[in-house]
Amino acid sequence: MSLLSILGVLSGAIFAGTSLLYTTLGEVIHQRSGIVDLGLEGLLLVSAATGFAVTSLSGNPYLGVLAATLTGGLFNMVFGYLVISRQANQLASGLAMMFFGFGLSALIGNAYVGARINGLPRILLPGLSDLPILWTSLFKFDILIYLAIPVAFLVWWLLFRTRWGLGLRAVGENTDAAFASGRNPRLIRYQALFFGGLLAGLGAAHLSIAYTMAWGEYMTAGRGFIAVALVIFSRWQPLQAIVGALLFSGAIAFQLVLQSIGVRISGFLLETIPYVVTILVLIAWGGNRKHSTPASLGRIYYGRE
């Protein structure tokens, strides 16, 4: 097979994996503050539906991205109310949010099934325009793809180089100690959920406004759960999340390559790769707690009266 078709596969994989990188980064922030969000699947659906609807109504994809992003943050505030203010169990609340997302997204998206939109415009990086058109068509990406890796660095910087990030990680490790050192664990967890929700919303925006450019019920197809797996795979490190998203994209690319050279292997089996690899990685760590798992992950903060 030619170089061109390999590059085509690569380009396709990048399109498929971008939404997952944003979502994984969002979940990294949640989990660093000590919250497991299993409601991501619901968040992605609601954000994707809202973004698609707004794009369809306004004709402006950037407005749609904005709407999807904000929706992600707000959706997580409901989750935050349950697990932070009402101190409900995180796993059960997350699953409840998932069902909420199933319903709400169906309601929002119902009128837009089969609608067509102008997706996010694709921009060619300056300097590449001299290449032949066949090549440039492969490397015309939308702005969210260009921003994905810088955003991963931004999240890394926020978490590891700012006071806010230090406080957030402290809350995820030991809530009481963070409180004793003058931080407000509840507020920080709300902030983490909001900011992480914005990022996941961006991922959903890329999914429905740039990648599929269509709305369908349950269109996220388990991406929320893949993101949870990839967070563990990347050891709660934003930069390693890039590798995690590549793992997913790679599995898709591999599938496309095999198809193009005539090998028939089930897409279902290839899709299990991110999960299986994550389980193997967990086994390889061998129960060693020193792999930067936030120590208070999943614990409820009851406060100090």
Place this chain on the structure above:
Amino acid sequence: MPRRADTYRKILSNVVVRHLLLILLALFLFGLIVTIYGKDPFQALKDMFAFTLGSTYGFSEVIVTMIPILITALAVAVPWRVGLINIGGEGQLYIGAAFATWGALTFPNLPPWILLPLMMLLGMLGGALWALIPGYLKAIGLVNETIVTLLLNSVGILVVGFLIFSFWHSVTDTNMTVIFVPAALLPTFFGTRIHLGLVIGLVLLALYWFVMKYTRWGLEMRAIGGNPQAARRNGIPFKGYLIIVMCIGGAIAGLAGMAMVSGFHHRLLYNVSQNAGFVGFLISWLAGAQPIGILVMSFVVAIIFTGGTLLQLTIALPYAVINILLAFTLFVVLSRQAFFERKKA
């Protein structure tokens, strides 16, 4: 002691009143959403309750819907008693359904009184094997069971997809198998769609209640769940319990899968579970793994789902919208649980 009895009565009436208020709140929120969508909320709720509780057919459909979620709730409750969080009922159900389907497709000529028990055993075996992975990894202290069961859900679903699309699909449809032979179908009752799975679920529920309350195993399991350190020092075989109990949970979920293919769909399809594994987890959690609570909660959730099917027909709401009512019900119950949670933590 009259004063104490008084307090109890007060607490009881308090609990009943509060629960009624919570349910009303959930219904109100759902009505609000229906109103925003431009439909009549009172008509919707009236239709829903008149159908599910007021008609024989509707009620039988509620029971049919209740069967899988009742069983998967037990699949979560059993491991929970030793402190294991099994969020993988969904995957275990799928693998159990696949094993049972293999039996139905491979031995179509067996008489039903051999084939059905065989399929049940296969379903339990499938679910138990799928739960053995997280159970074993947890028992040897390698990996937390919560995350492994969660990840294996997606793997189980994909494996079933692979089996259907690659080997088992029917000639006309690539995402489901052919209808099973009559010998592989669970008998139904009273001319409705209620199938033997109901009996399986109720027997399991009774067994669960009996074992936990009256046997040594139940006592030891509760001991491990209550205080693992103390249990280990008292000579309870800790690791063995973790593995076996996890596998029992998986086997129960696998049985739910068998009941779904053999009693409900009459075939294996890609969407065999309709999220029953996750719903079971929520039910078990909300009921605090108590047998009566599980029965009541799965009945309530079944009413909601059955009502959703009806609203799709009568006022053309998308079926998925009923998930909002389910979520609101969960929200109000979850946010009330702070007190209960604290005791556990």
